[in-house]
Amino acid sequence: MHDYDVVVVGAGPGGSTAARSCAEEGLRVLMVEKRQEIGAPVRCAEGVSKSELSSLVEVKKKWIAKEVQGAKIYSPDNTLITLSAEQAGNEVGYILERKIFDRWLAKQAARAGADVLVKTAAVGVEKEKDGLRVKLRRAGEFFEVTVKMIIGADGVESRVGKWMGIDTTLKLNEIESCVQYLITGLEDMYDMEYCHFWIGHARSPGGYIWLFPKGNGSANVGIGVMPSMAKKPAKYYLDKFLESEGISTSKIVEVVAGGVPVSPIDRISAERCLLVGDAARHADPITGGGIINAMRGGKIAGKVAAEAVKRDDFSAKFLSRYDELCREDFGKTLERNKVLQKKILKMKDETLNSIAKSLEGYRMEDLSVTGIVKVLIKKNPKIFWDLKSLFF
């Protein structure tokens, strides 16, 4: 007799959604979180697409900090393109209060029947003939639980994958290094009904700078850079940007730093194991947004785990069904965006300016993808030729 059917490691959006999904499928599930408080400290700009989030959970006002209309994108020479929320990708629509959101998701998992242990870190896994022995550490004390399978939702620093034989190693060009400040007093400087993005390699090598409004004149202002392309740490570029924009550093009330994996991996399951969210490298290679895919993957993981328990089949072969379902759901978009990301990374700042100039003046809200393609063919055929494989 195992203590639980499934242990979920990590109580971020991926872990809590997976735990809830497992519990709703009738599994005995334990979710462990190494931090003492779920959702804090926040290492996130907290932006999500409205439609995507609404398709996953019933949206609650208490965890929405701000609703925005769209995105303003500034090219390296500050040519401005304005996109509607629907056009702007998986980070634009709602700005969450993740401290409340993550905790709410964990409560939903607990309400569905999952046991939750905070301040409890998974520190290792021992494979046994008929299951797994998961080693946990709580307040300095070690103990073990026996389970049929493990779901690794332990974020970018995931160790579960490695323990279970999945190669999750990230190279320097497969992770964005991020720094973010929560800054107040910005209401007179920016249109706070929009998310703002500044692109260009000189400003943010291999990444971008963002400003996501959180209401009352505050915003998450951050940067992601690719360590293989940046000569200095991310903070250097962000501080330079603040200076150039005249944003006072005396209004910073919170600082966070973290990494975002921006390269999908081939395998996200193994015998008795599924990986979810950042642990599965499911963040979007272009935007770095990972909340939605973590939740989508979590939902699928619960269903596949339930099927595995029902059949008593925890083989790598059966669980590879999870890889297939994730690929069908959002994996193909990740693969396409990886190709696009590689192309964008090779573009010089002049090319980005040239694309922005081609689109400047159009009401992007009114343009479909075909409309954008038509504008690019007309105004910038060379660029269009380079990107055409992405449209057709």
Ligand SMILES: Cc1cc2nc3c(=O)[nH]c(=O)nc-3n(C[C@H](O)[C@H](O)[C@H](O)COP(=O)(O)OP(=O)(O)OC[C@H]3O[C@@H](n4cnc5c(N)ncnc54)[C@H](O)[C@@H]3O)c2cc1C
């Ligand atoms: C600066 C920054 C800005 C970002 N902005 C956005 C954004 O605007 N929109 C967006 O969609 N995404 C954004 N992301 C990415 C987003 O935060 C992640 O993709 C998302 O949190 C992934 O969810 P997750 O559940 O997979 O992992 P996480 O949210 O990272 O949760 C993993 C959890 O596992 C716990 N854990 C780790 N190891 C163990 C262990 N051994 N035992 C027990 N618990 C463990 C951790 O403490 C953590 O709570 C941003 C990331 C960064 C760094």
